[in-house]
Amino acid sequence: MTDLEHRGAGPGGHGELATTDDPRYPVPDPGDPEHLPRLTDVDEAAADRATRQVAIMFGLVPILALIFVVTYFAVPKDDYIDFGPMHTNTQNLVFGLTLGLALLLIGLGAIQWARQLMDDEEKIEYRHGAVSDEEDRTYVLDELDKGIAESKVTRRKVLGRSLLGALGLVALPGVVLLADLGPWPTRKWISGTIATTIWEEGIRLVNDVTYVPIRAEQVQIGQLINAQPENLQEYHGTEFLQEKAKASIIVVRMNPNTIKIPDSRKDWHVGGILCYSKICTHVGCPISLWEQQTHHLLCPCHQSTFDLGDSGVVVFGPAARSLPQLPITVDAEGYLVARDGFSVPTGPSYFERDSRNDFQEGDN
């Protein structure tokens, strides 16, 4: 017996357990509890009241819909309303309230109708097992056998095998059609794109948004400047954003006596003015949360923290590599310029990235 039958299933038994002796089921099924009437079943006045409630709920809906329509045409769309904590667009508020209440009332009316007025006697339906009948199974298997025999595929096996091969391999063009989804990141391609930025020797540092070049003497100790390369303006649209996503920088000035400057980076700064990539080496968010006194730079996305007073090494958080530093100097007119491009790729890591050149704690 399946467990279904064991437990008294089937149209015949309605719950009285066949297994009254089974110690595992110590209490026999008392059957469906007696149906108790609701107030609305016995009291006609209560039923009338419930009917009225439902009718009123449904009846309010057209009124609300009408208010919605009137508001749509009569109230200017940039009108604002101010009451209580709400200082908001009138149309949006009224639309939401009217339409929302209208829909809600339809639902509430339907539920009230179902709960109070519709017949609430519980009905019983019997389950069938999920498994098919033995009869169905044997029939299907039989017919499958007959069909296979009629197809002759068992006698001439090459038919089936060649079909499977054909179906399998015809999918190949479908897969190959996707190969132009994007450029293929060969080493050569990578070195010309994600591994490099538009920074070169002589490019001036300019303030982001205003594109005004930065004079070294204007930069005070404790200052942070969000900057870009001046040649970014030569790009437009998609290319502009792509280059910006790699070339954005920040310029900070610290007292040179309070920071660690390794020998290899002695000429990368100008009197305590240092320039770092703005793009986090974790997954690429721009960072400009700089703490003036601790020299720590915090990325707001996942809290990677870099010490700009120690060549950008990671002091906290999930980033694994130090922040790339851009070597800078001053040109003849006193403006900050790049001495060279970045020595390592900026931004998040990728498998083909050679990370042996990144600055590590303790390097000189």
Next chain:
Amino acid sequence: MRFLTARRRHPAAKALLLVFALLVMGALYSALAPSSKSAADTGTSQQVAEGKKLFAVSCASCHGMNGEGQVSGSIQGPPLTGVGAAAVEFQVATGRMPMAHPGAQAAVKPSEFSEDEVLALAAYVASLGPGPAIPEPEQYDPAGLSEEEIARGGELFRTNCSACHNFEGAGGALPNGKYAPSLIGVSNLHLYEAMVTGPQQMPVFSNGVLTIDDKRAIIGYLNELHEQPNRGGLALGGLGPVAEGLWAWVVGIGVLILFAIWIAAKGVKAR
């Protein structure tokens, strides 16, 4: 309560009771003690002298008698030579200084000083060494800016400021218990002064790089942003998706579950 009465004859009981009484008295005093108010005389040298007196009482214990700073010991305050009048006006008028107790961050609280006293302190500290002066209104007043300039101020805000202060200026977290405070309700003067002086961990945004007009544009953008109605309804704190997710669960799922319970409830029976 039995815990205390059972130990009322404990040898340490008297000492502990004394400590407790001292704490209560201290708390009552700080809550009820009047703050000193004195009028400042006119005239700069008068202001400096007045400021020096106020400084000695309120600031010297951390910053040294001549503002030279204390960088060792348990109570530290940076040197104030060169911070300028603007820094003092900002710190004192917003109540950040004097700090209630040493800590990672100076929090905003009601200022202990009147406007004149603030100016006196500022004048004194400015006399210790040249630094940014308190700005004139035309430097920080955004009146007269065009729509495009204010929109550009928004770009500048989102490039330089929102990483710490959030897109609404609602504030954000910094490492180790520090935070970038909310900018909502902050006066234009203080916005300007903060940018110029770089208080505590905030960096400096000097006028040579972020010009006065740039600063006015940012201030103008913030003013307009905070006056904007919340077009979509209640703003839910301006904290972004975290608050929205919380309300989706609490209001959305919560209310719907309440309805679901009503729908499936057995209800009152007649017998």
Next chain:
Amino acid sequence: MAKPAPTTSDGRSVAAETPPKQLGPVFKAAAGPAVWADERIGVAKLSRPFIRKVFPDHWSFLLGEIALYSFIILLLTGVFLTLWFKPSMAEIEYEGTYQLLRGLQMSEAFESTLAISFDIRGGLLIRQMHHWAAMLFLAAMLAHSLRIFFTGAFRKPREVNWLIGVGLLSIGLVEGFAGYSLPDDLLSGTGLRFVDGLIRSIPIIGTWAEMFMFGGEFPGSLIVARLYMAHILLIPAVLLGLIAAHLALVVYHKHTQYPGPGRNEGNVVGYPVFPVYMAKAGGFFFIVFGVITLMGGLMQINPLWTYGPYNPAQVTAGSQPDWYMGFVEGAIRIMPNWETNLANTTWSWNVAIPGFGLMGAMFGLMAVYPFIERWVTGDNTEHHVLERPRNNPTRTAFGVAAMTCYGLFWIGGGNDLVATQFHVSLNSVTYFLRVMVFVGPVIAFIVTKRICIGLQRSDEERLLHGAESAIIVRDPSGSYSEAHVPIGQEEAYSLTQHKEMLPLAPLTEQGDLTDRKFKAEQRRRKATRFYFLDALRKPTRAELEAAAHHHDDHGDGDGHDGDGHGGNRHGNGHGTKEIGAGTGARRAQE
């Protein structure tokens, strides 16, 4: 009623014969069109099995409905939005009504979203409804899957439906992410940058996947259009298919039901589809729709005009994805910064493990769990009566442990907001969570299991000693006790109806099993002991009768002096010691 229908060539009449009874108004009114339809598509034949199908009634069965109705609302509001949204990253200068962005460069996608929010009447309402509905869709799916898990509704024959559900949940996550990234605003663009870095960091294939997804370097000009296609065409089609299959299986298997009088594995007790269930379900649809509309009008969500257009050099403090991605965000934040450099390659464990590893682990464990439990119990019977969570303490404890782990990662996703709102150090929150995501679930497991066993004990109390009656009785020796009232047979049946799984002792001899099978069976038996040893066994019929007898012996069986155990002995709830069955036997090893 109907006029006599023409007969077909084999003589069968195609219209229903007029039954010889009084006809209702619907029958009369619908005669014409109903017959027309029936003659062409066999409406009566189709409707017959379904028209009075019975559905059991419980509030927890409506959670899945919230998800379904939210999905329908997403489709409706989504179509509205597609009428105006431009999925293009082409740059234009903004000249619209929102002055604070006047003159700025932005993509057409962002600009069209601003137009929907400010210039199309009702546009903002529909946009906000769409976003709130998406949040509710995923929240309801999660709540629904928890209900399924804790009541054991995933057991045979419903494992396939459980797998479909896991598919719906995981694909829904991607759909939501794609949706809120479409407007190309600063917040969602930052999220897209994160996903770019995440995909790029996958060892070996990362750059290929990144380039193929974005059509080039980030951000490229294709991603919004591709996400749009996925969001309005591909993924909704998959979701619709899965939802249809999900519902079809519910109809085929019939809905599960909670234990109760008159209910057993062989029947389903409830209300018929027509009219009661239809009214309740239909009414609930309108309630969900109404609540979402009210939320859309009253609660602002995703005010992207304050975020501004996406700019790779801008970011906001408190950058988080929508709540359903929060656990991945948290994992990424608290992960230590492990990276390996081998020759000229970089293996970024710090990104790949929390990014894909965690999602893979969560959905993988969810998918596999029914089969693990099936292996442990060896139970091949069908289950249609739900299990109360307390009666399977180990499963419930696993569920709560998983929820704890998920919840801690979730909190990690908002660690900067935790720091500012509760005035604690950001770094401390991170360190704390690094430990707690491992320790917390273990604690939760232990605590939950004990709570479940405690609840089982209180059930046992009720069965053996009856319910507390609040009548205090003093016996001649001066001690007080509370009289107990025996519970009704209906409750007793509900409490003992479940099929309990038994812990199995190790096999004593190998018999004719192969070595491998023998070891596997021993391991399985050990697992049953882990799962079921601590849980309480139901009282047997003999124990129940002995307990009732015991009460009778001590005076009236109906509670006046019914419980002469006295206060002390009853306090520990093991009066069974007197019966002799003893608690030792309750945990009998077989």
